Amino acid sequence: MSTHLEPPTRLAEPAARSTSRPAGPAGLPRLLNAIPAQGAMGLADHLDVHGYPPLARNRRERRSASALIESIERAGLRGHGGASFPTAVKMRAVASQRGRAVVVINAAEGEPASMKDRTLLQALPHLVLDGGALAAQAVGAEEVILCVPESIALEGPERAIGEREEALGGESPRIRLATVPDRYVAGQESALVSHLNGGLALPTFTPPLPFERGVGRRPTLVSNAETLAHVALIARHGAKWFRELGTAADPGSALVTLCGSVAYPGVYEIEQGSSLSSLIDAAGGVIAAPRAVLFGGYAGSWVDGELLRGLALSDEHLAPHGASLGAGVVLLLSKDACGVAETARVSRWLAEQSARQCGPCVHGLDALATSIEEVAAGSARGKAGQRIAYFASLARRRGACSHPDGTVRLIASALEVFAADFSDHAKHGTCDACRRPGELPLPNGRTS
């Protein structure tokens, strides 16, 4: 297990650093191999550690660049941005369209608890850029756009892009940097495309999907930063190597942002299918008994803390519990927290994050947040559970993007996992735990 212990800065937990073990390409760490204790790995060191990216140098080699898509397909790589969509399917869809394609590296990472994409970009930018460049050649793109949140320091990515132009030159497709507003829905694919086309950074009505008509009306591959970092290694070592870690259904490794009540929260690289307990051990153990674990962030699902010992980290293992690894957020809620108060805070934040474009999302998420706030305050009248279920049914699958669906998913799992809290609140109103500052992280250190 490798650790990169730049703790999520939005969380007020103690910082820690440890040295990562040296490892061969087969074991862990893969992505986080030789990660510098501070700052970014420069291009020379990157090439020392990983070797040159197998970029095509001429037309003939470029024709065989599509072999990379086959390799990614055999590797079984799926996206690490949240939706777990097969990467090869997406790449092939872009490659089969007419006209020059565009590759968008999505490092917008709007999920408040997630830190893995910005960690990767700030510490190991060339792995991400290699992946973007290789994917570009495979789908026939000459332009790569790196999308980062406007709140992060741009010097690192700018320097990395500059280094490549000098050293790799013609072998590497042109890469440009673009900033994205710090907003939950801005990292959604169609919102990124709209933003890059000079429009608002808000989701659009689809189809056309980005692979059909994206940036500059060109076929566009939008891929998560970590996903492309895996592409950079699959291009070098192949599909068989990739499958030496993980399970048949969920091969390889994954970055997770572990946060909440553990001693050393941070970004870790795990083997797919490895146990949650071993991840928690690597993070110095729990600092308070966890009552529930949130997987995938605020469009994800809660799993009861009682089940913690038996949980393994992969989509296949988490599916029976109604959860998935998604974008890799693993958040431990302490037993001192109130499940209703936490759900109320986050539901309100999610309602505020609506792009305010679609009526059922605007009204539905607001009504959901209000209903949960009423339960939290003990002012709910009648059957609050039924009302929440009713508004959930009105919000689900009725927006242009999946923001309402993700919010409904989170609330539905909270109702299940925190059922006792909800019924206590319905009967007795606020509890002692309600008065504690919120544990679930929101941007700008917001706690209520």
Place this chain on the structure above:
Amino acid sequence: MSHRLRVNPITCEAHGMCAELLPERITLDEWGYPILEEGPLEPELVSHAKRAAQACPTFALLLERHA
């Protein structure tokens, strides 16, 4: 060939004309936004659906043809 209805939720402004013209398939939620019954349209409803789509003030109701 079958016909299906779709709403563009971004352009829909809850005028509610569609539910008036095609109550067989469209109801309104408590904020006035349409809830569409899923599945292909019965052939006898297609002309009514066409009229509903044309009557939408924001052209948010879409009648799609599938081969």
